[in-house]
Amino acid sequence: MLPSDDRTWENNDVTRRRENSERLEAAAKLVVPGGVYGHGALTTRAHPRFFESGTGAHVTDVDGNELIDFMCGYGPNLLGMGHPRVEAAAERQRRKGDCFSGPTARWVELAEALVERIGHADWAMFTKNGTDATTLCTTIARAATGRRKILVARGAYHGAAPWCTPSDAGVPAEDRAHLLHYRYNDLESVAEAVARAGDDLAGIMVSPFRHDTFVDQELPTTEFARGLRRACDRAGAVLMIDEVRAGLRLARGGSWERLSVDPDLSAWGKALGNGYAISAVVGREDLRDAARRVYATGSFWYGGVAMAAACETLAVADEIGLPEMLTATGQQFRAGLEELATANGFSLRQTGPPQLPMVLFEGDTDFSLGKFFTGDAIDRGVYMHPYHNMFLSAAHTPAIVAEALERLSGSFESLRRYVDAAGPEGSR
Ligand SMILES: Cc1ncc(COP(=O)(O)O)c(C=O)c1O
Missing domain, CATH: 3.90.1150.10 (Aspartate Aminotransferase, domain 1)
Structure with missing residues (x-):
C-alpha cells in the first residue's frame, strides 16, 4: 500500500x-x-x-x-467567476440598494423566470443557502400533509441543518427522529422505508443523480424515478428533488423532466446566482397554500443584488445553451x-x-x-x-x-x- x-x-x-x-x-x-x-x-x-x-x-x-x-466553489460558479453581464446586473441593483424592509421587483422577475423554465413550478420562494431550501421543502411537505416522516437516500447530502447534517455532534436524536433511509436506485428499500413510515409519510427527498462524496456517481434509472413518484402518489406524500448541486448543469428546467417525472417540490441553490447567495424552492399549485402557511424568512432573504444576479444568470445560460x-x-x-x-x-x-x-x-x-x-x-x-x-x-x-x-x-x-x-x- x-x-x-x-x-x-x-x-x-x-x-x-x-x-x-x-x-x-x-x-x-x-x-x-x-x-x-x-x-x-x-x-x-x-x-x-x-x-x-x-x-x-x-x-x-x-x-x-x-x-x-x-470545483467552481463547489458548484456556484456556473458561467465562470465575475461574469461581466451578471456582475453588471448585480452592480445596477447594488447602486439602488440591496437590503430593504421588503423585496425589490427582482423578487417577482426571478419567480417568473423559474416558473417559466421548470415544468413542475407554479410558484417560487427564495432563501439564501441550499440548506435553507431543502429544509423549507420538508417544512412545506409536513405542513401540507400534517405528517412527519421524511425519506432520504442513505449517504446523500442535503445540507448542514440538524435534520440532515452528516455529523452527529450537537444533534439530539429527536432532531432526526422522523428521518428514514432508502438506498438510491433501490425501490425495494424505498418500499420498506415507506412501510416503516406507515400513515405518517410526509415526503421523499431525492437527488437528481447519486452524487455522494467518496463513491461512484450513479444516474437514476427511469424505473426508480417513476417508482418514487408512484410511492408518493399512493401515500399522498410529497416528492422533493434536491437540485441544489446539479440544478441548471443537467437541464434547462428540472433535471428529471427528461425522465418524464415531475416532483411536487424542488430545492435550488448554488449555481442559481453564479456565485451570489440565493436559493429557491419551487412547487406545484396544490402545495401553494401549505407554502403560504409556513413561516419562512431571513434578514437577507429579500436581498435584491443576488436576485438580479440570478435573473441574469438564467438569461445568459439560455442564450449560450x-x-x-x-x-x-x-x-x-x-x-x-x-x-x-x-x-x-x-x-x-x-x-x-x-x-x-x-x-x-x-x-x-x-x-x-x-x-x-x-x-x-x-x-x-x-x-x-x-x-x-x-x-x-x-x-x-x-x-x-x-x-x-x-x-x-x-x-x-x-x-x-x-x-x-x-x-x-x-x-x-
Ligand atoms: C445536494 C445538496 N443539497 C444541499 C446542499 C446544501 O447547500 P448549502 O451548502 O448551500 O447550504 C448541498 C451543498 O453542497 C448539496 O450539494
Missing part, C-alpha cells in the same frame, strides 16, 4: 508557494474553531485553503498561484483524462454526468492515488478534488480544458514515477 497521508504529493518534482495559505490557516486556528471548517476543509493538505481572486475558470490563491478551477455546452466540454475532459490515465498505466472510474466530473482511480480504496494526483495537479495549476464530484462552468472553454489536460499529463507521469518508486508493494 502507498502511504495515504495528505503530504505524499510533496515527493513530486514541482514546487509552489504555500506560505501565505499556511500562515493564514495557522492564524485562523487561533480565532476560528478548526481554522477553516465546512466543505473547504474536505480537501487535502495540498489544496490551498485561502483564495485571493478569480476570473472565469481561473482562481488565484493567497500565494499568487493561478489554478484552473474544476448551457447544459449542452457543459456536456461537450465535460466529455472532452473525461476523454482526455481517460487517455492520459491509460497511457500511464492507470485505470480511472469516471461516473455520472460529464458536466459534474467524478474521477476516482480504480482500486484506490484509501484515495492515496487520488490525493497524490490532485496534490501534484495543484502544483501544476489545476484544482481538482480527490473524492468529491467536480463542476464545469461555461468559462471552461475547450481551449482551457485542453490546457488543463496538458498540465495533468505531467501529474499522471509524476504519479507513475511515484508508484513505481514505491515498488511492488505500492504498485497498482
Whole structure:
C-alpha cells in the first residue's frame, strides 16, 4: 500500500508557494474553531485553503498561484467567476440598494423566470443557502400533509441543518427522529422505508443523480424515478428533488423532466446566482397554500443584488445553451483524462454526468492515488478534488480544458514515477 497521508504529493518534482495559505490557516486556528471548517476543509493538505481572486475558470490563491478551477466553489460558479453581464446586473441593483424592509421587483422577475423554465413550478420562494431550501421543502411537505416522516437516500447530502447534517455532534436524536433511509436506485428499500413510515409519510427527498462524496456517481434509472413518484402518489406524500448541486448543469428546467417525472417540490441553490447567495424552492399549485402557511424568512432573504444576479444568470445560460455546452466540454475532459490515465498505466472510474466530473482511480480504496494526483495537479495549476464530484462552468472553454489536460499529463507521469518508486508493494 502507498502511504495515504495528505503530504505524499510533496515527493513530486514541482514546487509552489504555500506560505501565505499556511500562515493564514495557522492564524485562523487561533480565532476560528478548526481554522477553516465546512466543505473547504474536505480537501487535502495540498489544496490551498485561502483564495485571493478569480476570473472565469481561473482562481488565484493567497500565494499568487493561478489554478484552473474544476470545483467552481463547489458548484456556484456556473458561467465562470465575475461574469461581466451578471456582475453588471448585480452592480445596477447594488447602486439602488440591496437590503430593504421588503423585496425589490427582482423578487417577482426571478419567480417568473423559474416558473417559466421548470415544468413542475407554479410558484417560487427564495432563501439564501441550499440548506435553507431543502429544509423549507420538508417544512412545506409536513405542513401540507400534517405528517412527519421524511425519506432520504442513505449517504446523500442535503445540507448542514440538524435534520440532515452528516455529523452527529450537537444533534439530539429527536432532531432526526422522523428521518428514514432508502438506498438510491433501490425501490425495494424505498418500499420498506415507506412501510416503516406507515400513515405518517410526509415526503421523499431525492437527488437528481447519486452524487455522494467518496463513491461512484450513479444516474437514476427511469424505473426508480417513476417508482418514487408512484410511492408518493399512493401515500399522498410529497416528492422533493434536491437540485441544489446539479440544478441548471443537467437541464434547462428540472433535471428529471427528461425522465418524464415531475416532483411536487424542488430545492435550488448554488449555481442559481453564479456565485451570489440565493436559493429557491419551487412547487406545484396544490402545495401553494401549505407554502403560504409556513413561516419562512431571513434578514437577507429579500436581498435584491443576488436576485438580479440570478435573473441574469438564467438569461445568459439560455442564450449560450448551457447544459449542452457543459456536456461537450465535460466529455472532452473525461476523454482526455481517460487517455492520459491509460497511457500511464492507470485505470480511472469516471461516473455520472460529464458536466459534474467524478474521477476516482480504480482500486484506490484509501484515495492515496487520488490525493497524490490532485496534490501534484495543484502544483501544476489545476484544482481538482480527490473524492468529491467536480463542476464545469461555461468559462471552461475547450481551449482551457485542453490546457488543463496538458498540465495533468505531467501529474499522471509524476504519479507513475511515484508508484513505481514505491515498488511492488505500492504498485497498482
Ligand atoms: C445536494 C445538496 N443539497 C444541499 C446542499 C446544501 O447547500 P448549502 O451548502 O448551500 O447550504 C448541498 C451543498 O453542497 C448539496 O450539494
